[in-house]
Amino acid sequence: QSVLTQPPSLSAAPGQKVTISCSGSSSNIGNNYVSWYQQLPGRAPKLLIYENNKRPSGIPDRFSGSKSGTSATLGITGLQTGDEADYFCGAWDSTLIAYVFGTGTKVIVL
């Protein structure tokens, strides 16, 4: 049972922008760093954002992260067909003493 809540799916046309929300609590997002992962069909997850808003080397600046209170957001601008994937947020939960992932959001490029 996921502790972090995401919308099940979002869709947009190529070139448009999508924002994916991730809602948690003070035990996780509110007091710990948030990271975001992209999982293409049949592939292992890939880190997109760490420490709320930092991009690893090689991740384009079309991907951005932000955090406010107990919620976080992943933004994808200039949507491409290759961005069609599942996206997961994640954070350490200080009460559960466990890392928790979001429920996942499927992004569909129309």
Place this chain on the structure above:
Amino acid sequence: EVQLVESGGGLAQPWGSLRLSCAASGFNFSNYWMSWVRQAPGKGLEWVANIKPDGSETYYVGSVKGRFTFSRDNAKNSVFLQMNGLRVADAAVYYCARGFNWSFDFWGQGALVTVSS
């Protein structure tokens, strides 16, 4: 190039055991936390466990505590997940992942664990 290669997946009966291995290369293995993350078919990601760089501390998700044991051999650049008392609910692809600043920056290709009688 960082590489993580899992092995040891397969079919186990309920209450049976399996041992997963993950061989790491391309980085200073003994400096990093390592984790296992699993994904049941058609489901989301679930963190399973992590281990401190020197192996002195481990943490587990509640559902596997007392059944799974996470260990590492820094001389062999490898981590291991001993899974005992397997349940149907443990069936998943198990990913080995490197810890980085409260995230997971590199992942293996995954090892499939099937639990069925």
